[in-house]
Amino acid sequence: MLNQRAKILLKTLVERYISEGQPVGSRSLSKFSGLDLSPATIRNVMADLEEMGFVASPHTSAGRVPTHRGYRFFIDTLLVVKPLDVIEIHQLEDQLYPDHPSRLINSASQLLSELTRFAGVVVTPKRSSAVFRYIEFMALSEKRILLIIVTPEGDVQNRVLFTDRPYNQTELIEAGNFINQNYAGCTFDEIRVRLQSELKQLRHDMTNLMTAAIELGNEALQSNSEAVVVAGERKLLDVHDLASNMTSLKKLFDLFERKTVLLQLLEFSRKAEGVQIFIGDESGVLTLDEFSVVTAPYEVDGKVVGTVGVVGPTRMAYERIIPIVDATARLLSSALSHH
Template structure:
């Protein structure tokens, strides 16, 4: 627990360190906090904050810097975001054009990187898998070709290896039943309905439907497994990382593999609004010196992807929140126009 004096000093210290990048001493806090406290009193408060794990003292300085836990307290309880600082009319934010979805995603990643001066990351939009037509064709014994036609005419073919052999008439009957009862539903809606109806469906129809749902989910996952990353080299200019080749190597490995980024951003897509991960607290990006500010973006009211900024824990979180929030709305707006 902290009293108001401790909170104000922590807030002042974090803001000063974000602005200057230098450890903050008691004399600086005495001048900038607005509190009429002696440097000795401030040192005592800083000692308490250090004991709480909110600030730390670098070996080379008598000043203090925030820890990941200190940044978390700052972001959760002390940060004030003024939405008027950035707007769609800002000359630095060019409208994203909806002519090609992939171009919108690449432009958004580049925009995030340019505005933040860190790394911009965007996942490609996931299609909402809606069945318009389903067809099963027998290829060989216990091998069936599944044909899924989406609402936009996109066709997905999957070969199913079944536990039993199906005759052409059984496959036709299953196709007709499924098209009559499930066409026009999304993969998730079919899955939910199927859970309630599977006991009263004929075994072969239930089995084929479950296989179709799984294949539809796999197709959506294949399309979603695209991450666009822009501005990795910006981290080379960050003084916090400049002399730490080990951390830089970890970061660039992360950006190249992209699997961990997908897991992180997929988690963010289930949250409302902007989400902030500080240090290694996400469990997905295990780098203590990195923070991630992310938000989902929507198309026609459906969350279809996520974007964000990755940079040092010493970042202007209020500005990053604005950048990510506005870019997410711009991407959704651009993709909804296509």
């Protein structure tokens, strides 16, 4: 689509804009491109690039800035990724050593933020099975029962069961004891299969209570099995491009708080190989129109289980951010696999 001259000028423009944050004019392009071109020739090429949607002209300046399309072409075609320096590699290796999985996840998000000065995000591994240590039933009212589920890690989940008839405390204790004695340490999927034959020894209405508890308990643990850990959101307040637009930042912080939409985006990137870059509206998330997201999947024992990433302004040093995200994903994979 572009000849070599246009590619060099576009690459120079994007690099200067990322570095300086100011619209780039013909003089800068002539100085830094290494091309022996007249100002008139450069202006003509810039006009062509603008017509094709790669650059835009702010009203207040004679210079130009890259558009989302310009960034995309730059990343896909012109970008030269810089290897991480030794200090950054050691910092990652020192922090991401086999340890408690939850600390590894938190360390990864914090490291991404510290090294990039943007927000670091990590999707925690999805539990392959929902296992409980014990459960307990507690009557709330005539037909409302609180289901308390405790996982082997000590996490507690509470859910409310709505029943067809009232149960007294003796019946609830009996149901809890039966499940704990026979099924503790099993997944809810395993229990569901066994229930069909083993609960025939109990009264029909007790079977209904336990079946409802198993379904709700499985849903509770699975819904809590995947989360997004975000670190360094406040660093975005120090980014000049973003600090001037508090409305946009507020929407982003709301997104970090809700996490559901962010999780969907990161889930999508988990299915792809290697580093993925979403520029502005490419993410499909309206809130991220003025931001870029750089992600990479990580593995445990060869199976992809989550995603690491960075959320920052579209004007970010992609050649540096990409290897940081890639290295973090690889080292996190190694640490979790050796845990």
